[in-house]
Every structure is written in C-alpha cells, then in structure tokens.
Amino acid sequence: MKPFLSLVKRDLTLGLRKKSQIYQPLVFQLLVVTMFPLGLGSGAKTLALIAPAVIWILALLASLLTLDQIFKNDYDDGSVESYVLTSYPLSMAVMAKVLAHWLLTGLPLVLFAPVLGVLLHLPSSSYGVLMLSLLIGTPIFSFIGSIGSALTMSLKHGGLLLTVLVMPLLAPVLIFGAGAVVESALGNSASQHLLLLSGMLVLSFTLVPFASAAAIKINLE
Amino acid sequence: MKKQRTNAIVTLYHKLGSPPSFYRISGYFLKWLLLISIALTCWGLYDGLVLAPADYQQGDSFRIIYVHVPAAWMSMFIYAVMGIAAIIAIIWRMKVAEAVMIASAPIGAWFTFLALVTGSLWGKPMWGTWWEWDARMTSELILLFLYIGIMATYGAFSEDARKAARMAALVAVVGLVNLPIIHFSVKWWSSIHQGTTVSLTGESHITWEMLRPLLYMAFATKFYYGYSMLKRARLYLLETESQKKWAHTVITENK
Amino acid sequence: MNEFLNMGGYAVYVWSSFGVFFVAMFIDFFGLRSKEKIIKRNIKSMIKRKTNSK
Structure with missing residues (x-):
C-alpha cells in the first residue's frame, strides 16, 4: 500500500505545483457554456432542456483535455520505465496514476458542475443527481482514458488519436450519466441510471488497470 | 487412431503459426476464394435483382437488403474474428494472429461503412429520412468508430x-469487451427516446425466393473477406519479415 | 429492360446502394493490388542493394 500512496502523493504534489491542469478545463467549460445562450438564445426553457446533456458532454470534453497527461509526462522523463521494472504490480501503479488524475481533474469538474447548472437554468431538484452522477462518471473517464494515454504516450501528437479511441468507449457513460440528470429534471427517480453507471465504474475499476498495464508494456517494447 | 488425428491438427496449427508456411498455404486458397466470391455475387445479383419478386409492401426498394444485410453481418462477423485474433496476438504473441487481426480491420x-450508407439509402424511401437514431444504426x-x-x-x-x-x-x-456494453446501453437508450420504431423488414414475410439471393450474397461477402484478409495478412508478413530468407525466395521466385 | 432499370420507382436508391457497394469492393481490391506491387518492389530493391554491396 505504501508505494501506492507515495505514487499518488507524488502526482498530487506535481499537479498542484503546475496548476494549469486543474483550472484550464474549468475555464474551458465556462467559455463553452457561455457560447450556448449566445448561439441558442437565452430562453430559460430551451437552456434547461439541454442543460443535462451540455454539462455532461462538457465534462467529457474537459477531461479529454487532460487525459493524455496521465502517462505522457512520466513517459517523457522516463519514470514509466521504473514502474515496469520494479516488483510492484504495474496495474496498481496504473490505479494510483488514475486516482491522482481524477483527484486533480475529475473532482474539480464535479464541484464546478453546479455553476454550469445555474448558468443553464437547470431545475433546482437536479443538482444532487448531477453531482452524484458526475462523481460516479468522471472516474470512468479517467480509467478508460488511462488506456488511451498508455497507448499514445510515446506519440508526439497523440491527442486526436486518444480522442478517437476513448470517445466511442465513453458513449455508454454519457447515455446513463446525462440520462440520470434528465430523469431527475423530469421529476423521476434516477436510481436505475445511477446503478448502471456504478456498475460501469466497478467494471472499469477491475478491468482497465490490466488493459493499461498491457498497453504500457507493449509501448515500451 | 484418435491420437494421430489430434497430432495432425497440432501440426496444422504449428504450420499456420509460422509465417512462411502460412504464406505458402494461404497462397493456394487466394484465387479460389476470389473466384467463388465473384461467381456467388453474379448469381446472387441475378437472383436478387431479376428473379426475386418485389415485396408487396416495399416494392423494389427491398432489394437493397441484398447488399445492406450482408454488409451488416460482415461488419460484426469480422469484428469477432479480429477480436479473437487480437487476443491470440496479445497473449501468445503469434505473428500470424497479428497479421489476421490487422488485415481484417480495413x-x-x-463493410460497416456500407451497412450505414445502404441503410441510409433504404431508410430514405421507407422512413422518409436518411438517418434515424435507432439502436441498430447508432451501434453500427x-x-x-472502433x-x-x-x-x-x-x-x-x-x-x-509489429508494435503497431x-x-x-x-x-x-x-x-470487444466494450461492444456488448455499448450495444445494450444504446438499445436501452433508444427504447427510452421513443422515436419512429419502424423495423426495416416491416411485417412482410420473407419467402424462399427472396431469402435465396440473400444467402448467396452473404456467402459471397464471406469469401471476399477471406480473400481480402488473407491477401493483406500475407503482405503484412512479407513486409515485417522482409529481412528473412523465405521472403527473399518468395520475391525472387515470383518473377 | 426499362422497367428493370426503373426498379418500381426506387431506381435512385437501389442502384446507388448497389453502386456504392461495388465501388467500395473495387477500391479494396485494387488498393490491395497496388499495395502488393509497392511492397514487392521495395523488397526486391532491398535484395538488389544487399547483393550489390556484397
């Protein structure tokens, strides 16, 4: 457990030192949300209708901005090789990287979502479900994204490839995440969506570290 | 007796696993796969476009089925083959499996692209729209994208x-692991967003005269896949083993 | 014959479906042939260079 925690701690200190990774996705979200009323008209009803989808898609796009960073920096400075060479299981190192990435980029997205909700006139009853669904959904972004990051870390311009690889895999997350918020905005129970979303989180928690570890090993060959 | 049989299978496995013998053995099949595919296509086209009667509901537009459905079947069949080859390639690092995997993708x-385009061309006269966000089209x-x-x-x-x-x-x-999740979530999603849920085949019963050309075309696409995949796999092996002696003999003896 | 080409009024959809299908197959087929030629030519010139340098 000790190497795990020290790896998380190392990533957190590095991430907190370079704050751009944390606030840039939020600024991006704010900018894009501003474009919606400008393009669509400021009618509260229209905005409320599209709010769940917009907030969820923005969370997806904002995390795509930082997903390549999960392994990229470590690949460039050579520390990825040290993860492979030590006796500590590589899949656990992946888990630590994903956790640190989520704490640095996913959690701020969850906490920032209500602001976007206010700007888009999201019905007040949906804020709890919005944050809960993002709390379950954004770690899945980081998990699935770690596969893409591990595959593209040795490429100079791997960003577009990462998007192409990760987006189709995240379609189900978007369906149930945005679906949960829509249901709650309509006054229905969102528990079914949230349960399915949790199922996906458990599945990616158990399977993805091995896939990412395999990708790292092939990439270092 | 039985033991000998399994031995034969094991030797065949080992033979197919080595690039030079895979190259040699697949070379015998190429021409026949292509010829059978062309023959079945000609037969299927004649049977489907001329002999099969028009559908009593959809008229002649139902004939698009003869390219749409085989393409849709192949899009999934090929992904399954590719997924299995990919698993073998990763676990056993078998070079021939890599070749089969990467040769299947294009x-x-x-076929996936064709299933979408022909589906759209069928949807326009039948549903009145080029595109419908229904479960099947969305999954396709x-x-x-995959x-x-x-x-x-x-x-x-x-x-x-090789790394690639x-x-x-x-x-x-x-x-491959994600496909069932994607499929079921999309299905569930489209059942909530009640759109126009018209199935392409409608209520019309498909008769043997209509089904027969479909089977011809389905087999024709399978044989063409065999041809295209083997040919690409052979080129992959030739390219990655271009430093080896067998590749040189293949090249010099060919011409 | 005209009636056959007309496809009961669905000519545009039916023929463009079959058209795009066979165009795609032809692109795959001929693309593969030219790829074969290029790869074989490359290996041939590589062999030549090797024997010349010997």
Missing part, C-alpha cells in the same frame, strides 16, 4: 509494424 471498416456507427480507432492506432506507429499491430490488437480487445 475490410471490416468498409460506434462500431465504425474500426477507425484500430486503424488509426496502427497508422500512428507506422515506423514499427500489437497496440492495435489491444484496442481491438478493449473494443
């Missing part, structure tokens, strides 16, 4: 074909 992507579109992702991964590491193929194989396996 032709699979073509995501399948196309194929594109596999080929893009292979293309991104072009300086090392193994990376692409990993993408294929991840996609």
Whole structure:
C-alpha cells in the first residue's frame, strides 16, 4: 500500500505545483457554456432542456483535455520505465496514476458542475443527481482514458488519436450519466441510471488497470 | 487412431503459426476464394435483382437488403474474428494472429461503412429520412468508430509494424469487451427516446425466393473477406519479415 | 429492360446502394493490388542493394 500512496502523493504534489491542469478545463467549460445562450438564445426553457446533456458532454470534453497527461509526462522523463521494472504490480501503479488524475481533474469538474447548472437554468431538484452522477462518471473517464494515454504516450501528437479511441468507449457513460440528470429534471427517480453507471465504474475499476498495464508494456517494447 | 488425428491438427496449427508456411498455404486458397466470391455475387445479383419478386409492401426498394444485410453481418462477423485474433496476438504473441487481426480491420471498416450508407439509402424511401437514431444504426456507427480507432492506432506507429499491430490488437480487445456494453446501453437508450420504431423488414414475410439471393450474397461477402484478409495478412508478413530468407525466395521466385 | 432499370420507382436508391457497394469492393481490391506491387518492389530493391554491396 505504501508505494501506492507515495505514487499518488507524488502526482498530487506535481499537479498542484503546475496548476494549469486543474483550472484550464474549468475555464474551458465556462467559455463553452457561455457560447450556448449566445448561439441558442437565452430562453430559460430551451437552456434547461439541454442543460443535462451540455454539462455532461462538457465534462467529457474537459477531461479529454487532460487525459493524455496521465502517462505522457512520466513517459517523457522516463519514470514509466521504473514502474515496469520494479516488483510492484504495474496495474496498481496504473490505479494510483488514475486516482491522482481524477483527484486533480475529475473532482474539480464535479464541484464546478453546479455553476454550469445555474448558468443553464437547470431545475433546482437536479443538482444532487448531477453531482452524484458526475462523481460516479468522471472516474470512468479517467480509467478508460488511462488506456488511451498508455497507448499514445510515446506519440508526439497523440491527442486526436486518444480522442478517437476513448470517445466511442465513453458513449455508454454519457447515455446513463446525462440520462440520470434528465430523469431527475423530469421529476423521476434516477436510481436505475445511477446503478448502471456504478456498475460501469466497478467494471472499469477491475478491468482497465490490466488493459493499461498491457498497453504500457507493449509501448515500451 | 484418435491420437494421430489430434497430432495432425497440432501440426496444422504449428504450420499456420509460422509465417512462411502460412504464406505458402494461404497462397493456394487466394484465387479460389476470389473466384467463388465473384461467381456467388453474379448469381446472387441475378437472383436478387431479376428473379426475386418485389415485396408487396416495399416494392423494389427491398432489394437493397441484398447488399445492406450482408454488409451488416460482415461488419460484426469480422469484428469477432479480429477480436479473437487480437487476443491470440496479445497473449501468445503469434505473428500470424497479428497479421489476421490487422488485415481484417480495413475490410471490416468498409463493410460497416456500407451497412450505414445502404441503410441510409433504404431508410430514405421507407422512413422518409436518411438517418434515424435507432439502436441498430447508432451501434453500427460506434462500431465504425472502433474500426477507425484500430486503424488509426496502427497508422500512428507506422515506423514499427509489429508494435503497431500489437497496440492495435489491444484496442481491438478493449473494443470487444466494450461492444456488448455499448450495444445494450444504446438499445436501452433508444427504447427510452421513443422515436419512429419502424423495423426495416416491416411485417412482410420473407419467402424462399427472396431469402435465396440473400444467402448467396452473404456467402459471397464471406469469401471476399477471406480473400481480402488473407491477401493483406500475407503482405503484412512479407513486409515485417522482409529481412528473412523465405521472403527473399518468395520475391525472387515470383518473377 | 426499362422497367428493370426503373426498379418500381426506387431506381435512385437501389442502384446507388448497389453502386456504392461495388465501388467500395473495387477500391479494396485494387488498393490491395497496388499495395502488393509497392511492397514487392521495395523488397526486391532491398535484395538488389544487399547483393550489390556484397
């Protein structure tokens, strides 16, 4: 457990030192949300209708901005090789990287979502479900994204490839995440969506570290 | 007796696993696969476009089924073959499996693209719209994205074909695990967003005269896949083993 | 014959479906042939260079 925690701690200190990774996705979200009323008209009803989808898609796009960073920096400075060479299981190192990435980029997205909700006139009853669904959904972004990051870390311009690889895999997350918020905005129970979303989180928690570890090993060959 | 039989299978497995003998053995099949595919296509086209009666509800537009459905079947069949080959390529590092995997992607992507385009061309006269976000079309579109992702991964590491193929194989396996999840979530999603739920075949019963050309075309596409995949796999092996002696004999003796 | 080409009024959809299908197959087929030629030519010139340098 000790190497795990020290790896998380190392990533957190590095991430907190370079704050751009944390606030840039939020600024991006704010900018894009501003474009919606400008393009669509400021009618509260229209905005409320599209709010769940917009907030969820923005969370997806904002995390795509930082997903390549999960392994990229470590690949460039050579520390990825040290993860492979030590006796500590590589899949656990992946888990630590994903956790640190989520704490640095996913959690701020969850906490920032209500602001976007206010700007888009999201019905007040949906804020709890919005944050809960993002709390379950954004770690899945980081998990699935770690596969893409591990595959593209040795490429100079791997960003577009990462998007192409990760987006189709995240379609189900978007369906149930945005679906949960829509249901709650309509006054229905969102528990079914949230349960399915949790199922996906458990599945990616158990399977993805091995896939990412395999990708790292092939990439270092 | 039985033991000998399994031995024969084991030797066949080992033979197919080594690039030179795979190259040699697949060479015998290529011409026949192509010829059978062309013959079945000609037969299927004549049977489907001329002999089969028009559908009593959809008229002659139902004849699009003879390219649409085989393409849709192949899009999934090829992904399954590719996924299995990818698993073998990753676990046993078998070079021939890599070749089969990466050779399946382009032709699979073509069939997926065709299923979408012909589906759209069928949807316009039947549903009155080029595109409907129904479960099947949406899943097919995501399948196309997966194929594109596999080929893009292979293309991104072009300086090392073996590494590229193994990376692409990993993408294929991840996609294979995700496909059922994507399929069921999309199905569930479209059942909530009640759109126009018209099934393409409608209520019309398909008679033997209508089904027969479909089977011809389905087999024709399977044989063409065999041809295209084997040919590409052979080229992959030739390219990655171009330093080896067998590749040189193949090249020099060919002409 | 005209009636056959007309496809009961669905000519545009039916023929463009079959058209795009066979165009795609032809692109795959001929693309593969030219790829074969290029790869074989490359290996041939590589062999030549090797024997010349010997």
